[in-house]
Amino acid sequence: MAEHPAYPVGLRLTGRRVVVLGGGQVAQRRLPALIAAGADILLVSPEATPSVEAMADTGEITWERRAYADGDLADAWYALIATSDPEANTAASAEAERHRVWCVRSDDADAATAWTPATGHSEGVTVAVLTTNARGRDPRHTAAIRDAVVEGLRDGTLVAPHHRTRTPGVALVGGGPGDPDLITVRGRRLLAEADVVIADRLGPRDLLAELPPHVEVIDAAKIPYGRFMAQEAINNALIEHAKQGKSVVRLKGGDPFVFGRGMEEAQALAEAGIPCTVVPGISSSISVPGAAGIPVTHRGVAHEFTVVSGHVAPDDERSLVDWPSLAKLTGTLVILMGVDKIGRIAETLVAHGKSPDTPVALVQEGTTAAQRRVDATLATVAETVVAQEVKPPAVIVVGEVVTVGPDGAV
Template sequence: MRRRYEPGDLDGAWYAVAATDDPAVNAAVAEEAEAAHIFCARADDRAASSVWTPAVARHGELVIGVHGGGDPQRAIGVRDAVVAGLTDGSIADRAGRTPSVARAGRVVLVGGGPGDPGLITVRGRQAVAQADVVVADHLAPLTLLETLPTSVEVVDASKLPRGRSMAQEQINALLVERALAGKRVVRLKGGDPFVFGRGMEEVEACAAAGVPVEVVPGVTSAIAVPGLAGIPVTHRGLTHEFVVVSGHLPPGHPASLVDWPAIARLRGTVVVLMGVDTAPAIAATLLEHGRAPDTPVAVVADGSMPTERTVRTTLVDLPA
């Protein structure tokens, strides 16, 4: 039966919420609560409240409660931002993790995208935030590593042309060794692990050693970088196929597996990765086997990064 508030209604309570549409009633509730040392939240006057209700959410076993200085909308906004950060890995819940000595290690191969840290996947960022060890390539989004605690081991596994280089066998052994020691190891690569990233070699090494391994696909630079430069790899009425080719070895090299004459006969887009040094030889071979001299060509350096640069030319002028 509905009735008005009466003195004594708070007997036995420890927390009260005064949320009527009558300020006088809310004031009476708050006054009685104050006299009885009962927490009271006034919906109409946060300054007159003795307690503010937090905005609460759960993330796995973690409970997040946020007070907004009496402003519920502010509390909700901050709560949602914290939950989003825990979800996408930009906020790491490291304190609640199981010590490495008490858990089995594992390896996560993460495709970091073309370089811009905003282009890594949500799952990839989560994995980096939860890592004990990160083994990173120089094309990976390395600025993410600056957000990691100093307790995280970071290993530079770069393979630079005419520069420092860690052998693939060393990388495989390192991943296995750290994982068998109970560490959560992230192998952070540029682009996608399975697009010229030697990712399958690392999966095979982990599998042979009995190490659990997860693959997190990444945004491959073969599609993303042309797109960022304003060049679609397919376009209705113009090109109905595209092919991604390694330019690491020039045409005619005995170790090359690319059928360059067949590539030249295609009518679609040819995306060449690692082809700076071999560009003159590639252009000559494509021209020899039928590609038109005026075929548009774009050379993109540092794709997705602030230093990105695009040079447009034609196939016949590519060597110059």
């Protein structure tokens, strides 16, 4: 029998009796999947690990605290034999054979009638990997294959085309601060499945080169605006492509809802009746300082951090930022889109009580190969930006955390 490969099949165990013999580490690893399958689980074991005991305490399984006895498998559809008693395992295996119950044995795969594959999951798909026979079983090899397939499905490097009709819609995907490795797993997968990608200039551009050739990539900065405002034109482009039955990804830098106008786009899609999925991204407000060695909070230095937009100056009537109040805070101030306004921002903070010697760091092109950090103070930052030719995009960090070193010293 061992010369023939195992026949793969998916067991539908919802509401069906599954008997597990032994409450040790094997049961602890296997029980969660059986619970998730909706099985009616009976555990027979004198003892159990704390995790297994907790499953019984919460009612996820029924636990009979005793050793195996003949007849325990009579009403079972599936059995997992994993006791530390070889004689009990052999007897239970024989009972399973008599009652035609598919049986997995943790101590002797050759004596089992079923094997447990290495399994993984990705967006509604279960990947199961089996070796061809018991003698050639290599659990590490099958697990490695499982991991490679699941990771490929999750990050989009392994793309399986959808042959059934997909529901058209738009995904607002936060691409992270710039490094293509910092996009979320879900974001990368949705990119791989997209028909159209409308990308921001500050999105992770390297990801676009990985897209299949049939994907239409549209630079949001180059959408013809005509009589429309820029954002309105982008909204219309999203709606137009989605109404054509296409899967659209709006790739944005950072997080869609952190100064990314993501909600404006979500609202426009909702009004047009277009399904919208929001995929959060790593915001540059915390990731870029971190990449430059700056913690936005640090014990004994800063107990809070505040993120503000600097795209309009403090004296601009359009500004919604309470700069005088920010000057009184003792924590960290993170300013996005503020390179060209940092001189007036610094003056305002100092005028309302912030020390001119407050450290400032400007991190340009954070998390990318072009990243560089320029340090200054509130008193010198305006001239430093000019002298060092700091250009957007750059994240500005104001506060004592700028001087915190790797050893924790300030």
